[in-house]
Each structure stands twice: as C-alpha cells, then as structure tokens.
Amino acid sequence: MPSIPTVHFGLAGLGNVGMGVYKNLLRNGDLVASRSGVRLDVRKIAIRNRDKHVAAGVPAALLTTDWRDLVNDPDISVIVELIGGTTDAYDLVKSAILARKAVVTGNKALLAERGIELVALAERENVPLYFEAAVAGGIPIIKAVREALIGNNIEAIYGIINGTTNFILTRMSDDGLSYDDALAEAQQLGFAEADPYLDVSGWDAGHKAIILAWLSYGQWVSPDQVHVEGISHLTRSDLAFARSMGYAVKLLAVVRLDASKNIEVRVQPSLVPRSSILASINGVMNAVAVYGDIVGETLFYGSGAGQDATSSSVISDLVDAADNLINEAGTNNGFVPHGQYGASLPVADTISSYYLRLHVDDRPGVIAAIASLLADHSIGILSMNQPEVDASANGADLMLMLHKASYGSMLAARNAIAALDCVRQPPVLLRVEKFPARHA
Amino acid sequence: MPSIPTVHFGLAGLGNVGMGVYKNLLRNGDLVASRSGVRLDVRKIAIRNRDKHVAAGVPAALLTTDWRDLVNDPDISVIVELIGGTTDAYDLVKSAILARKAVVTGNKALLAERGIELVALAERENVPLYFEAAVAGGIPIIKAVREALIGNNIEAIYGIINGTTNFILTRMSDDGLSYDDALAEAQQLGFAEADPYLDVSGWDAGHKAIILAWLSYGQWVSPDQVHVEGISHLTRSDLAFARSMGYAVKLLAVVRLDASKNIEVRVQPSLVPRSSILASINGVMNAVAVYGDIVGETLFYGSGAGQDATSSSVISDLVDAADNLINEAGTNNGFVPHGQYGASLPVADTISSYYLRLHVDDRPGVIAAIASLLADHSIGILSMNQPEVDASANGADLMLMLHKASYGSMLAARNAIAALDCVRQPPVLLRVEKFPARHA
Numbered sequence: 055m056p057s058i059p060t061v062h063f064g065l066a067g068l069g070n071v072g073m074g075v076y077k078n079l080l081r082n083g084d085l086v087a088s089r090s091g092v093r094l095d096v097r098k099i100a101i102r103n104r105d106k107h108v109a110a111g112v113p114a115a116l117l118t119t120d121w122r123d124l125v126n127d128p129d130i131s132v133i134v135e136l137i138g139g140t141t142d143a144y145d146l147v148k149s150a151i152l153a154r155k156a157v158v159t160g161n162k163a164l165l166a167e168r169g170i171e172l173v174a175l176a177e178r179e180n181v182p183l184y185f186e187a188a189v190a191g192g193i194p195i196i197k198a199v200r201e202a203l204i205g206n207n208i209e210a211i212y213g214i215i216n217g218t219t220n221f222i223l224t225r226m227s228d229d230g231l232s233y234d235d236a237l238a239e240a241q242q243l244g245f246a247e248a249d250p251y252l253d254v255s256g257w258d259a260g261h262k263a264i265i266l267a268w269l270s271y272g273q274w275v276s277p278d279q280v281h282v283e284g285i286s287h288l289t290r291s292d293l294a295f296a297r298s299m300g301y302a303v304k305l306l307a308v309v310r311l312d313a314s315k316n317i318e319v320r321v322q323p324s325l326v327p328r329s330s331i332l333a334s335i336n337g338v339m340n341a342v343a344v345y346g347d348i349v350g351e352t353l354f355y356g357s358g359a360g361q362d363a364t365s366s367s368v369i370s371d372l373v374d375a376a377d378n379l380i381n382e383a384g385t386n387n388g389f390v391p392h393g394q395y396g397a398s399l400p401v402a403d404t405i406s407s408y409y410l411r412l413h414v415d416d417r418p419g420v421i422a423a424i425a426s427l428l429a430d431h432s433i434g435i436l437s438m439n440q441p442e443v444d445a446s447a448n449g450a451d452l453m454l455m456l457h458k459a460s461y462g463s464m465l466a467a468r469n470a471i472a473a474l475d476c477v478r479q480p481p482v483l484l485r486v487e488k489f490p491a492r493h494a
Numbered sequence: 495m496p497s498i499p500t501v502h503f504g505l506a507g508l509g510n511v512g513m514g515v516y517k518n519l520l521r522n523g524d525l526v527a528s529r530s531g532v533r534l535d536v537r538k539i540a541i542r543n544r545d546k547h548v549a550a551g552v553p554a555a556l557l558t559t560d561w562r563d564l565v566n567d568p569d570i571s572v573i574v575e576l577i578g579g580t581t582d583a584y585d586l587v588k589s590a591i592l593a594r595k596a597v598v599t600g601n602k603a604l605l606a607e608r609g610i611e612l613v614a615l616a617e618r619e620n621v622p623l624y625f626e627a628a629v630a631g632g633i634p635i636i637k638a639v640r641e642a643l644i645g646n647n648i649e650a651i652y653g654i655i656n657g658t659t660n661f662i663l664t665r666m667s668d669d670g671l672s673y674d675d676a677l678a679e680a681q682q683l684g685f686a687e688a689d690p691y692l693d694v695s696g697w698d699a700g701h702k703a704i705i706l707a708w709l710s711y712g713q714w715v716s717p718d719q720v721h722v723e724g725i726s727h728l729t730r731s732d733l734a735f736a737r738s739m740g741y742a743v744k745l746l747a748v749v750r751l752d753a754s755k756n757i758e759v760r761v762q763p764s765l766v767p768r769s770s771i772l773a774s775i776n777g778v779m780n781a782v783a784v785y786g787d788i789v790g791e792t793l794f795y796g797s798g799a800g801q802d803a804t805s806s807s808v809i810s811d812l813v814d815a816a817d818n819l820i821n822e823a824g825t826n827n828g829f830v831p832h833g834q835y836g837a838s839l840p841v842a843d844t845i846s847s848y849y850l851r852l853h854v855d856d857r858p859g860v861i862a863a864i865a866s867l868l869a870d871h872s873i874g875i876l877s878m879n880q881p882e883v884d885a886s887a888n889g890a891d892l893m894l895m896l897h898k899a900s901y902g903s904m905l906a907a908r909n910a911i912a913a914l915d916c917v918r919q920p921p922v923l924l925r926v927e928k929f930p931a932r933h934a
Contacts, residue, residue, distance in 0.1 A: 205813075
C-alpha cells in the first residue's frame with residue numbers, strides 16, 4: 055500500500071462500545087485504511103480503572119485515567135466520547151471543541167439535554183461533531199437523514215429505536231411471557247441493565263427522537279416538551295388482542311410536523327398494522343421509517359445496540375472526521391475502491407437449495423425415475439407435491455423442494471430429468487435462498 | 495440567510511429523472527441551501543429537443559443541444575449525467591473528468607460496463623465520481639456501503655433492486671395474475687417500458703449488482719461473468735406453491751464472497767422465507783439487505799425508481815460534490831441545523847386512533863355507561879370485545895378500538911371512565927398508528 059496519512063484520535067471510555075471500537079479497528083484497520091485512504095490510530099485511551107484494562111490486554115502505554123490528557127495532546131485531532139452520562143461527558147466534549155478537535159460521540163442523553171449548547175459552540179469554533187452511534191446503534195440513520203435525504207422535507211419519522219423494549223414486547227407477543235418474565239430474560243441475556251429504567255420508561259428512545267427531530271427540522275425540542283411513555287403497564291392480553299385485530303404493539307418514537315408546522319415528538323407504546331414492515335421488526339432489532347416529500351417512504355433496519363454494531367457507526371464517523379481533516383489539506387476524495395477485474399465465482403459453483411417444477415406423465419414409475427436421477431447427482435429431496443391433479447389434463451405438475459447442492463450439479467440433474475420421456479415441458483428451476491439467522 | 499457560496503452545475507438529460515432534479519431543486523432549493531451551506535445552481539441543461547422543453551416551461555436560456563457546452567463552460571464545476579446509454583454518456587463522463595469537473599451519474603449500465611475505465615480515469619485526474627442514483631433509486635445504498643459500513647467486511651448483499659419485476663411478481667403472487675397480464679399492467683402504469691427486456695431479463699438488476707460488488711470488494715466483475723436470469727418463465731402456480739411452502743418468489747440480486755474469497759454476483763428468481771423482511775417487499779418498492787462482519791444484518795428500503803425518488807439521490811450527490819468543492823476552500827463542515835428551541839406540538843393536540851383496555855364489573859349497564867362517556871367526548875367506537883370472560887374472575891376485561899381523536903380528548907374520556915364505579919383498575923390506553931399508504 056502506498057504511504058497514506060494517519061489521523062490520531064483519543065478514545066474516552068472503554069466500556070461496551072469503546073471496547074468494540076478498539077477491538078474492531080485492530081481487526082479491520084487495514085480495510086478501513088485501504089478504503090478511506092487514511093489510517094486511524096488510537097493515540098490515548100481514557101479509562102477509570104487502569105489495571106482492569108491492562109489485564110484485558112490493552113497496552114498500558116495507551117491508557118490514562120484523566121481525559122484531559124486526550125484534549126491536551128497536540129497530536130490528537132479527533133476525540134471519541136464514549137463515557138456516557140451528562141457531566142464528565144459534557145466537560146470533555148466542551149473542552150475538545152474549545153481545543154478545536156473534531157468530536158465523535160455516541161451519547162444520546164448528552165445531545166438531547168445539552169446539544170443546543172454544544173452544537174452552537176461547535177458551529178462557533180467551526181469544529182465538526184459526529185454522532186451516528188447516538189441513534190439506533192449500527193443503523194446509519196443520522197447519515198441518512200443528514201446527507202442522503204438532504205433534498206427532502208421530512209414529513210414524518212416512525213422508529214423502533216430501543217432494542218430492550220422491543221425484545222420484551224416480542225417475547226410477550228410471540229411467546230406469551232409476562233412483562234416481568236420478559237424483562238428478567240432481557241436482563242439475563244444482557245439486553246437490559248440491572249436498572250432498566252432508561253429503557254422501559256421510554257426515555258432512551260425519547261433522547262434519540264429529540265436528535266432525529268433536530269436533524270429533520272433544525273430545532274431542538276426540550277425534553278420537558280416530549281411526551282414519553284414506557285411499556286411496564288402492558289399485559290399479554292393487550293398484545294394478544296392487538297394481534298387478533300391485525301396489529302402489533304411496538305414502543306414507537308414519532309417525529310413529525312402537523313399541518314400548522316408544529317413539531318410532534320413523542321414515544322408511546324402503539325399499535326401498528328401487522329402489514330407494515332415496522333410490525334415485523336422483532337427482538338432487539340431496530341428500524342426507522344423516514345418519509346420525505348421527494349423520496350417517499352424509506353426504512354432503515356439493523357442492530358440498534360451492542361458492542362460491534364454500535365462501533366461500526368463510530369468507525370464510520372471517525373473516517374468522516376479524518377476525511378474532513380485530510381480534505382482540508384486537499385489530498386483525498388473519499389473511498390474509491392481499486393478497479394481491476396476480480397476473481398468471480400462461477401455460478402456452477404454457487405450453492406443453495408432449489409425448487410423444481412416439472413410437467414410429467416401421470417403414471418407409475420415417473421417419480422421413481424426422477425428421484426433416481428436426482429440421487430445420481432447427490433441431490434436430496436426435501437418434499438414432493440402434485441398440487442393440482444386435473445383428470446382431464448394432459449399430464450400433471452410435480453413440484454419438488456430439494457436440498458443444498460451446487461448449481462452445476464443441479465443443472466446437470468435438471469438436464470438429465472428434462473431428457474426423460476415422461477417429462478413433457480422444460481423444467482422450471484428456482485433457487486431457495488436462506489439468509490443468515492436474524493438476531494434474536 | 496447569510497451569503498453562501500454557489501456551485502454551478504450542468505445537467506445532461508431532461509428525461510424522467512433529469513426533470514425530477516430540475517423540478518425538485520426549484521421546489522426545495524432553499525431547504526438544501528440552508529442545510530448544506532451551499533446553493534446549487536443549474537447553469538446549463540443539455541437536451542435533444544429544445545422546443546419540447548421550452549414548451550414545458552424550462553427557460554430557453556438554460557438549454558443547449560450540445561453536451562459539450564456543459565463541459566466547456568468554465569463556471570460549471572459539476573456535471574450531472576442523466577442521458578443514459580453507454581455511448582454519448584461515456585463520451586460525456588470521460589470529457590467531464592478530463593475537464594476536471596466532478597461527475598454525478600445515475601447510469602448503472604455505463605458503470606457496469608465501463609466503470610473500470612472511468613473510475614481509473616477519475617482517480618488519475620483526482621475527480622470525484624458520485625452515483626447514488628444508479629442503484630435502487632431513492633435508497634441511499636451507495637452511501638450506506640461506501641461510507642456508513644466502511645469499517646465492515648461485507649459478507650453478503652441480497653437485494654430486490656428492480657421495481658418492474660417485483661411489481662409483476664407481486665401481482666402474480668397476491669392477485670393471481672398471469673405473467674403476461676401483470677407485465678401488461680406494469681406497462682400501463684408506467685412501471686415497465688414498451689420494450690421491457692432490460693428489466694424482465696434481470697440485466698437492470700445485474701448492472702446494479704456489479705456496482706454493489708465493486709463497492710463491497712473493490713473489484714469489477716465483468717458482465718460476462720455475472721449469471722443473470724429473468725422472470726418470464728414463471729407461472730402463477732410456481733408462486734402459489736412457493737407460498738404454500740412458506741416462501742415468496744423474488745428476483746434476487748446476490749453479491750457475496752464464498753469461503754475461498756471468490757466473488758459471487760448473480761441475479762435469479764429465488765424463493766425467500768416469508769418470515770424475512772425481503773419477502774414482504776411488494777410492488778415497485780426495493781430493498782437491499784447488507785451483512786457486515788461488525789454491524790451484522792442491516793436493510794435499506796424505499797422506492798427503487800421514479801422521477802422524484804431517484805432525483806432525491808441525485809440531489810444528495812450534488813450536495814456531496816458541492817461540499818467537496820467548498821471544503822477544499824475550507825469554509826464548510828456539512829449540514830448542521832440551527833440550534834434553537836423550537837415550537838413543539840403539545841401531546842394533547844396530537845391525533846390518532848386508540849386502543850383502550852378496561853377491567854369492569856360483568857353486569858348490564860356497564861357498556862352503556864362507558865359508551866356514553868366516550869360519546870360525551872366525541873370519540874367513536876370502532877369495536878368492543880370481551881375476549882376472555884372467566885366466570886370465576888372478579889370482573890371482566892373489555893377491549894375497545896376507538897376512532898381518531900385528539901390525545902387530550904382521549905385522556906379526558908379515559909379519566910372520566912376510570913372514575914366510574916364499575917371500572918375496577920386503571921385503564922390501559924395505547925395509540926394506534928397508521929402509516930402513510932405504501933406505494934403500490
């Protein structure tokens with residue numbers, strides 16, 4: 055790789071998300087450098103307990119117990135704030151801005167409560183502020199609203215933006231658990247904290263909704279003007295009845311303008327039509343539907359929390375911050391991958407399950423002949439159906455679901471079957487695609 | 495508004511998408527300027543038929559029939575290529591790059607067939623190239639893969655990225671139309687062209703898949719290495735049988751790496767589990783599921799075609815191009831909305847339908863009392879149910895679905911109902927949210 059510039063950053067906080075950023079940059083740092091044209095280097099990490107992190111394998115030379123060391127280091131040009139809360143985090147972000155260092159934060163409470171002041175300060179000092187990780191974890195909803203939909207008046211945003219409550223509601227609805235049992239399970243699995251107040255009260259979602267409203271309408275709505283309700287009063291029978299009426303119950307954040315251009319920001323458990331995509335968002339997953347006056351309906355889906363997913367957003371912000379620094383020096387135009395023709399997997403070697411439709415003679419021996427040819431090509435049969443046998447018809451349809459095989463073997467088997475006398479029309483072969491397991 | 499810089503661009507092509515860009519920048523240009531800090535000004539428009547566009551109200555002074563006038567205009571710093579095809583469009587993009595003008599294009603065929611050469615040229619000349627509109631219309635999938643997921647190894651992409659074929663398959667599956675009838679309807683509605691080859695053959699999706707593979711793996715896969723199949727051989731019975739087995743049939747673009755790091759790029763009609771979000775993407779809508787090694791599963795949904803949706807992506811690219819130009823002069827850090835506290839709609843004035851659960855005495859007169867209180871507050875009853883009447887229970891649950899009303903009226907009614915002697919527990923009130931109608 056040719057020599058590329060390095061941007062040094064300071065990482066404040068090595069909790070769940072902070073450790074994700076540290077770990078995943080070790081893992082994918084070369085990939086990020088090759089794509090962005092800039093190397094991200096963690097120069098110092100501010101933590102509370104040095105011994106714990108040294109024991110966990112973090113180099114002692116990187117660690118400091120005073121976040122001021124990050125702000126005061128002249129080599130550090132970006133500060134990543136992942137310590138949480140609104141006291142130390144506020145002091146840190148303010149100091150970083152005043153020191154003219156770009157700031158990346160995942161702190162939704164800080165922005166919702168003091169964003170009005172910090173953003174004004176950042177504008178005054180001409181310091182960029184990034185906060186993709188503050189809303190909906192790994193989903194790039196900030197970039198979507200702020201950059202991709204920049205040409206749109208935002209008509210409305212409907213979001214499932216708290217994974218803990220969505221997990222609880224999913225378990226209550228799909229598996230009949232009580233609220234208390236579902237919460238206990240969420241705590242056991244690490245999806246809810248010992249004190250679940252911020253999640254189940256709706257306030258975690260409320261903070262995120264305030265940020266989305268600001269991005270959409272350029273105005274901060276004060277937390278005391280936001281109506282927030284939690285989910286602890288819901289019972290299984292609410293969820294069961296909603297389902298029987300064609301609805302799912304979701305803790306829904308709503309951001310929109312009314313006809314008089316007043317901003318509506320609220321978080322309430324709400325019934326949503328089961329035919330909507332939002333109704334199908336289950337477990338700890340998040341989704342945000344954004345309606346723009348030009349683009350129409352859009353929706354962004356992914357993991358709303360978790361070490362890895364959230365660190366993906368922090369890394370994206372770090373690259374944007376670094377690009378911005380480098381761009382000012384005029385040497386980089388962003389990620390353009392290298393353009394050579396690559397090794398392509400021949401389609402014959404791709405693997406999946408299959409659906410095969412045949413039109414065959416309706417007589418004994420036909421199925422045996424077909425099954426035998428499939429066995430010759432080592433292709434297992436999952437099921438075989440003749441859904442519409444019409445006595446007056448000239449032959450019968452036969453539908454087969456087949457086990458995994460290479461497309462090459464499958465084509466060979468299909469061609470052999472097509473050549474049988476009892477097969478009257480060209481077979482129809484479709485692939486069956488299973489996706490990676492959805493997160494709980 | 496304070497004085498902000500203006501970036502002049504040349505627009506080549508005033509067909510469906512080109513007209514969308516022109517029209518929507520007239521409409522939302524001030525919004526874009528206030529968000530981005532830069533004004534986008536269309537300086538010249540290259541078209542074929544001057545009279546047609548003058549008649550349609552486009553100022554004659556903007557029009558030229560020679561795209562070279564755009565490239566040769568020293569005031570124009572960005573060229574938007576929306577003329578389509580791979581001949582004139584190729585000459586135009588190449589000339590623009592050589593003239594050191596940023597390029598925005600929506601031309602998937604051009605990139606898939608000649609991207610390897612044009613991107614190399616753009617790198618050599620240090621000219622940025624933007625192409626959000628080339629894949630999935632209004633869905634910001636390019637920005638998502640290129641920027642938001644930059645820290646991720648892309649494990650796989652599964653996309654429904656052709657609206658025409660998805661409309662046809664939806665009508666065949668949901669409404670039992672034949673392929674020919676569904677295609678004819680798509681043509682009538684303007685979702686398919688008179689010659690539908692590029693869509694129904696799968697090649698439109700194939701071109702987009704090549705671009706996604708390049709973004710994901712940094713390598714161009716030659717079109718002759720991409721396996722593409724269309725949908726014209728599918729019958730209603732294929733779709734009905736798939737449904738009975740728990741699947742939907744979608745024209746699926748697949749981009750992924752196999753275990754040996756070979757790139758798999760293919761477009762084939764495929765069965766996808768009905769429990770997956772992709773199975774629920776209907777009509778002309780598009781969706782792209784992206785799996786990253788850090789972020790896990792993500793999905794991006796929206797209008798995959800159409801004048802307005804696609805122009806939303808072109809405008810986003812134009813802002814990025816303009817920001818990049820301005821940034822080199824060091825005066826702008828991107829969209830940061832203004833930070834003042836805004837007018838917030840009181841939650842009492844927000845409107846929706848409602849679900850109300852009461853625990854009441856199981857005796858005559860109770861329902862009449864409740865219905866009367868609701869009527870006093872002008873709240874209509876949609877349905878009323880007692881799902882689980884247990885003779886041994888102390889009272890009965892009563893579930894009501896209620897018509898639209900302000901939250902204030904609803905709370906007043908709820909409180910009046912709660913005060914009734916026959917109501918034994920605090921009522922549970924939930925909102926019912928209906929979303930804007932989904933595009934056909």
